[in-house]
Amino acid sequence: MLSITAIVAICIVPYVIYKYIIYPAFISPLSKIPNAHSSSPFSPLWILIKRFRDEENRSIHAAHVKHGDIVRLGPNEISVNCVDDGIRTIYSGGFEKWRWYDQFDNFGVPCMFSTAESKPHSHRRRVIANVYSKSYLQSSPEMHKISQTMIFSRILPVLESAAIEQKPVEVLDLSHASTMDFITAFMFGLQNGSNLTQDVSARTEFLDTYRRRRPYRFWSSELPGLKSVLNRLGPIIEPKFVQEATNYIENWTLTFTKAAEKSSTTKVPDEENIPTTTPVVYNQVHQSTLKSPFPYPQELQIATELQDHLAAGHETSGITLCYLFHELSMQPKLQEQLREEFLTLSPTLEYPSSVSTPELPSPQSLDALPLLHACLMETLRIHAAIPGPEPRITPSKPTSLAGSPPLPPGVRVSSQPYTLHRRADVFPDPEAWKPKRWLEASEEQKAEMGRWFWAFGSGGRMCIGSNFAMQEMKLITAAIYTNYRTHIIDDEGIEQVDAYTAHPRANQLILGFERVEK
DSSP states (O other): OOOHHHHHHHHHHHHHHIIIIIIIIIISGGGGSOBSSTTTTTOSHHHHHHHHTTBHHHHHHHHHHHHOSEEEEETTEEEEOOIIIIIHHHHHTTOEEOGGGGGGOBTTBOOTTTOOSHHHHHHHHHHHGGGGSHHHHHHOHHHHHHHHIIIIIIIHHHHHHHHHHTOOEEHHHHHHHHHHHHHHHHHHOTTTSOOTTTOHHHHHHHHHHHHTTGGGHHHHHHOHHHHHHHHTTOSSSSOHHHHHHHHHHHHHHHHHHHHHHHHHHSOOOOBTTBOOOOOHHHHHHHHHHTTOOSSSOHHHHHHHHHHHHHHHHHHHHHHHHHHHHHHHHTOHHHHHHHHHHHTTSSSOOOSSOSSSSOOOOOHHHHHTOHHHHHHHHHHHHHTOSSOSOOOEEOOSSOBOOTTOOOBOTTOEEEOOHHHHTTOTTTSSSTTSOOTHHHHHSOHHHHHHHHHHOOTTOOGGGSOTTHHHHHHHHHHHHHHHHHHEEEEEEEOTTOSBOBSSSOOBTTSOOEEEEEEOOO
């Protein structure tokens, strides 16, 4: 007679073989999709290893180049690289976010970006989006005052001193500092925000602490359950300093938040050399929480949202400016062409100014400069600050993507700017930085490139700060190249890391600044 163990084995083994080998490889709707790796139908190990090693974006891109618009990354995961039946369906069609975004919670509370479900996300976005609209930003007296202060009292004085003393400038950290000062002033009020542009020690302390957590993102994003179990045993995979860095950044945010709360209820007059503005974003977020359906303390709802804005607002724009300056520093003639374009502005951004309170050109006139826009768009295309995948979940109704069979609910599906921006049929010679492609293209070609341009995402979850980022980056670039030429002193390690957020591998770019002759 067969033993009970043998009977159980006879029953279980065929089931295991069917569920984990036969079904995923031959019967599942995903079995009709080309595999990125031979193990993809059976295990997520291949793509997990690529993510752990920071090789994800290029590996997925190589799979698309080989297999086409849709590839299978794991037993229950696919990547899509097309617009029609691709990003338009996924990101404008109500696909919910994957729990992968929990890593972007702050204070243990979801922010708008990390909120998985569409309805609560829409509630948050609806009450905040107005102050980030292009029309609001271009007509905002707060944004105007902030921009005047940042350009004429902070950024240009720092660069003027470097040019006079012929000191090299580390522009990645300076770009992060400038964009942090812009966003915190708009969020919390100019008098309450940071001044990392001028305070180098504070800049170094914050950026070093902020970057300390980067190597440990994998565990929170891909294996949070395993991380939680192992963390109970001690700092096995996440050193103690990672949590200390998180606490530091959260306290940093709370300090700004409390200052904004105070100034929003108490009128603070302008003091000499200390201009003040309304805490625009704080007020808007605070208002949004008054009738909030979320089961979290109001203070933490405000803080988690504001921390997300200041993190995204400085990091992505800082990376973009760094790569724009690097590309321009290799092309002196293009710098001159840009300067000619900037000198058509009225008033110009020449520094030092002949008036005590220099005025800015209108945001509308800056936005209309074609060469500046082309240079920035091309930088965002080939050097996207966030080139990595944006995971979503297939809905309950079976949906086909990129010619696939109808996919069951619960499949992890994503697209990535890294690959969308490298379609040779849309962007000829895709690996080259060519601003003229945006200037010389026909209207039809521009429209097609615009459809595939995905630096800010698309749909209802498109980056809420895209207009803010474009306005500040154009202003900073125009101010710098109106007054200075740049050249490379040290760009070793300038290549972008292959990660969700792609900073330079060396975390630095050193340029020389030389004043132009008027």
